[in-house]
Amino acid sequence: MLARWIEAAGIPTVIVTMMPAVAEERRAPRIVGVEFPFGHPFGMPGDKAMQRRVLELALSVLAGASAFGTRVDLDIEWPVPLRDAYKAWQPKEASPIVKKLLATLGRA
Amino acid sequence: MIVDSYRFLPRSFRPFYEGKGSFPGEETPVWAPFEKRLQASRIALLSSAGLYLKASQRSFDLVREQDNPEWGDPSWRSIPAGVAAADIAVAHLHINDEDVLADPEIAMPAHLLDQLAAEGVIGSATADHLSVMGYQDRSLQAWREQTLPDLVAKLRDQQADGLILAPV
Numbered sequence: 001m002l003a004r005w006i007e008a009a010g011i012p013t014v015i016v017t018m019m020p021a022v023a024e025e026r027r028a029p030r031i032v033g034v035e036f037p038f039g040h041p042f043g044m045p046g047d048k049a050m051q052r053r054v055l056e057l058a059l060s061v062l063a064g065a066s067a068f069g070t071r072v073d074l075d076i077e078w079p080v081p082l083r084d085a086y087k088a089w090q091p092k093e094a095s096p097i098v099k100k101l102l103a104t105l106g107r108a
Numbered sequence: 109m110i111v112d113s114y115r116f117l118p119r120s121f122r123p124f125y126e127g128k129g130s131f132p133g134e135e136t137p138v139w140a141p142f143e144k145r146l147q148a149s150r151i152a153l154l155s156s157a158g159l160y161l162k163a164s165q166r167s168f169d170l171v172r173e174q175d176n177p178e179w180g181d182p183s184w185r186s187i188p189a190g191v192a193a194a195d196i197a198v199a200h201l202h203i204n205d206e207d208v209l210a211d212p213e214i215a216m217p218a219h220l221l222d223q224l225a226a227e228g229v230i231g232s233a234t235a236d237h238l239s240v241m242g243y244q245d246r247s248l249q250a251w252r253e254q255t256l257p258d259l260v261a262k263l264r265d266q267q268a269d270g271l272i273l274a275p276v
Contacts, residue, residue: 001131001248002154002240002256003273004138009260012142016274019125021113027130029138033111039157039203041274045211048220055217055272059230062270063146068137075109086116088204095201095243096177 003028014062016041016054020071030065032058033073037089043076050076131248142270144231149269152234154259156242156275157208157215158200160185168199168241180243182250184259186236189218202243203276215276234266242275 003013007029017023018041020033034041034054043050054074061072078085094102114122142149158168158181168181187196196212198205208215221233238259244251263271 001134002251002259003271004134005252005256006260006263006271006273007138007140009256010140011260011263011268012140012270014270014272016272018111018116018275019113020111022125022128025127025129027134027137029140033113035111035115037116039205039208039276040214041276042214042217042220045207045214051213051217051220055220055224056229058272059146059151059224062151062272063142063149065142068139073109073111082115088207089116091201091204093201096174097243100177 001026003030012062014058014065016058020073024069024071027069029068029070030061031069031071032061033071034076035073036076036078037080037085039089044079144269146230147228148231150232150234150267151221151230152237152263152266152268152271153216153218153221154238154240154271154273155187155216156240156273157203157205157212158198158241159187159196159208159212159216159239160199161187161191162195162197167197170199170201173201173243179245181241182244182255183241184255185239186262187216187218187239188236189222189233191218200241200243200276208276215274231269234263234268236262236266238262238271 003015007013014030015028016032020031023031042054198208225232
């Protein structure tokens with residue numbers, strides 16, 4: 001939503017997101033999709049080449065998109081097996097809202 | 109290649125995100141044309157990773173979120189573009205922060221953006237970038253009423269021609 005509000009204030013925006021389908025639903029003006037684990041919108045720590053590919057794509061969509069709702073997905077596969085990456089991005093301790101949901105489910 | 113938006117999301121969380129549509133009153137297109145050449149443009153970054161400066165800024169309020177899980181701190185921090193990774197801290201209860209702490213560029217690539225400016229790909233980067241904590245009350249009211257005007261003023265003050273937002 002910040003993207004829409006800042007765009008409405010006259011500043012062009014692009015959102016780099018792991019959930020481009022959600023950004024489309026929320027009607028973001030320009031979208032770059034990355035299939036990376038949460039917490040890693042620009043890629044792997046220390047991997048300057050990967051980070052650069054994401055940032056350059058974001059810049060080209062920011063400057064070059066011709067219409068509202070433009071979405072471009074980046075074709076990079078996360079270089080860690082899915083099961084490991086899925087576990088690795090999650091906090092060591094469940095967030096307060098997740099704890100609360102789990103407690104609710106436990107009582108149900 | 110189409111990105112799978114739910115690849116890394118626990119299956120039980122998917123219904124919280126998928127098929128929800130737009131927020132009420134936020135259906136219509138918003139569009140600010142990008143009119144300059146990139147080479148002549150000043151670019152800013154915004155991260156929702158809850159980044160702050162260890163030595164001089166307050167953390168985002170995680171204590172209150174622990175007490176009230178539906179609440180998220182709506183405040184923001186200004187992060188100088190040249191800050192060293194070691195001076196950045198992360199306040200976010202919804203991700204494992206190890207990788208962001210090891211290399212904050214994965215959330216806010218400020219040094220890389222400066223490098224692109226030095227190479228002439230963009231004109232310049234703003235002197236400061238923007239940090240928020242992305243986990244927010246569903247109404248987003250505090251963000252809209254308190255934080256947004258500050259963010260827009262900061263971007264205008266720095267004469268930003270465009271903003272790259274990266275939720276975590």
